[in-house]
Amino acid sequence: MKEILKLENQLCFHIYALSRKITSMYQPFLANLGITYPQYLVMLVLWEKESVNVKELGDCLLLDSGTLTPLLKRLEKNKLITRTRSDKDERIVIISLTQQGKKMEEQAANIPLQFSKHIKSCNVNPKYLQKLVKEVTGVIYQ
């Protein structure tokens, strides 16, 4: 077969596989909180900004309303956020943290450290990964 088509050479595949692998490594920690990985990303944004609309959330996470609307409805159902239409602009839906959602930040605070320990136990060098972060960030936000 053509060398250029070999799976090993496919940048995309390795990023794709790594992404799923990292997500699965977070899973046990997030299961304790009762949220999924994409839901965790939404919570990260809210802990940072307190309240955002769907558009802003989509800009932060590079996701569209087709993905976010049902996800946000699930977070609302689990009483972690509220969804309310803006008075000034009826098109806009504002996402805010509930008390329960705010309180979750405390429990989440130790996840990065736990994850880093977990990575170490998998013989993955955390510094290696930190270097990756910088490079990947550069690729996404050129």
Place this chain on the structure above:
Amino acid sequence: MKEILKLENQLCFHIYALSRKITSMYQPFLANLGITYPQYLVMLVLWEKESVNVKELGDCLLLDSGTLTPLLKRLEKNKLITRTRSDKDERIVIISLTQQGKKMEEQAANIPLQFSKHIKSCNVNPKYLQKLVKEVTGVIYQ
């Protein structure tokens, strides 16, 4: 908020976002072939090995039968592959390329080059990405 919880600092998020971005960049080329990105990965394995079983495919792509079985049924429906039970071991399903599936390799051969041009037009440095491949490979297959 706690610095360690900021989205910017989340390795996982950047890998996740990059993975989706790369997949979307492949999409126009794959649409010409009428396949999706995960289907393309399966085709890559088959162009390399001619024929594999579901287990082997899962090992290559780090996917389980819950993902692969319906995906393979779609490829079969589109007449790109065949699925047949092994005679020696009735548990095993062998995936093989059809003539049409084999022929697709010709059209696919120019995708990596086109993709590389596309990346350039997005001001992403291909060498940067090539460096990433090596590092990411190292992380996945420690």
Place this chain on the structure above:
DNA sequence: TGTTTTTTAATTGTGTACAACTTAATTTTG
């Protein structure tokens, strides 16, 4: 001002992902 355009979310439909479970076939082992 009224019409066109743009913006924001939601909806619909298709296709992954993956955990948990099932079923059937093969291996292992007492």
Place this chain on the structure above:
DNA sequence: CAAAATTAAGTTGTACACAATTAAAAAACA
């Protein structure tokens, strides 16, 4: 050999992703 354990695919249910479309509201503009 027969019971137990393991293996391979498939099934079920939940949750993303995302293209394409819709609907309503706001902004732009002729």
